[in-house]
Amino acid sequence: MDFDKELDARGLSCPLPILKTKKALNDLTSGQVLKVIATDPGSIKDMQAFANQTGNPLLSSTQESKDYVFFLKKK
Amino acid sequence: MESQPKKMAIIASKGALDMAYPPLILATTAAALGYEVQIFFTFYGLQLLRKDLSHIKISPLANPAMPMPVPMPVIVSILPGMESMATMMMKQKIKKHGVASLEELRALCLEADVKLIACQMTIDLFEFDKTEFIDGIEYGGAAMFLEFAGGADITLFV
Numbered sequence: 001m002d003f004d005k006e007l008d009a010r011g012l013s014c015p016l017p018i019l020k021t022k023k024a025l026n027d028l029t030s031g032q033v034l035k036v037i038a039t040d041p042g043s044i045k046d047m048q049a050f051a052n053q054t055g056n057p058l059l060s061s062t063q064e065s066k067d068y069v070f071f072l073k074k075k
Numbered sequence: 076m077e078s079q080p081k082k083m084a085i086i087a088s089k090g091a092l093d094m095a096y097p098p099l100i101l102a103t104t105a106a107a108l109g110y111e112v113q114i115f116f117t118f119y120g121l122q123l124l125r126k127d128l129s130h131i132k133i134s135p136l137a138n139p140a141m142p143m144p145v146p147m148p149v150i151v152s153i154l155p156g157m158e159s160m161a162t163m164m165m166k167q168k169i170k171k172h173g174v175a176s177l178e179e180l181r182a183l184c185l186e187a188d189v190k191l192i193a194c195q196m197t198i199d200l201f202e203f204d205k206t207e208f209i210d211g212i213e214y215g216g217a218a219m220f221l222e223f224a225g226g227a228d229i230t231l232f233v
Binding site for chain 1: 100103104107108109172173174175183187
């Protein structure tokens with residue numbers, strides 16, 4: 001998937017992955033895509049909740065070996 | 076989907092390391108989710124507003140639920156140095172697992188416009204000096220906080 005910005009949140013525990021995601025999204029314009037890589041297993045549900053609450057759609061949520069990869073679109 | 080931003084009010088009354096985390100983590104997370112958050116720091120919670128947070132400790136004494144690498148009888152936990160050791164071990168664990176430090180969480184709160192309110196009464200009670208606290212905080216009392224808390228969706232006491 002194409003993305004405009006990548007955030008490496010590996011090694012960070014809750015709530016840092018979504019806090020940094022929020023910050024990274026602030027720098028994007030509407031419609032741009034942010035890629036987030038995290039290792040915190042809690043981030044799967046956190047990202048979903050973040051997407052639901054803030055209205056920035058979670059385009060995909062996958063796992064690549066130890067990493068969790070998310071693509072979010074700025075609303 | 077979001078008609079009105081939700082509100083969260085937290086009362087932080089404890090100053091030990093294990094009790095410092097819940098208010099700050101919940102506040103920063105809620106702020107990231109779009110909540111309007113205010114934290115009222117009272118009694119020992121005021122310690123969390125000091126410029127220097129290195130003195131925030133955890134004691135193994137009277138903390139029977141604290142996970143320890145070895146069983147710790149109460150009589151050992153009162154020995155000099157045990158508190159510092161427990162604090163140091165806890166901080167190392169926190170760092171090792173990529174959990175944010177208290178300083179980081181507090182800075183994130185301020186960045187996310189979480190309102191940090193220091194209880195004026197407690198300051199007067201313990202005769203604290205305002206210069207010991209960080210900038211960017213407000214000073215207030217229970218009535219002021221209750222006005223916000225009364226309309227909050229989530230109110231927590233820690």
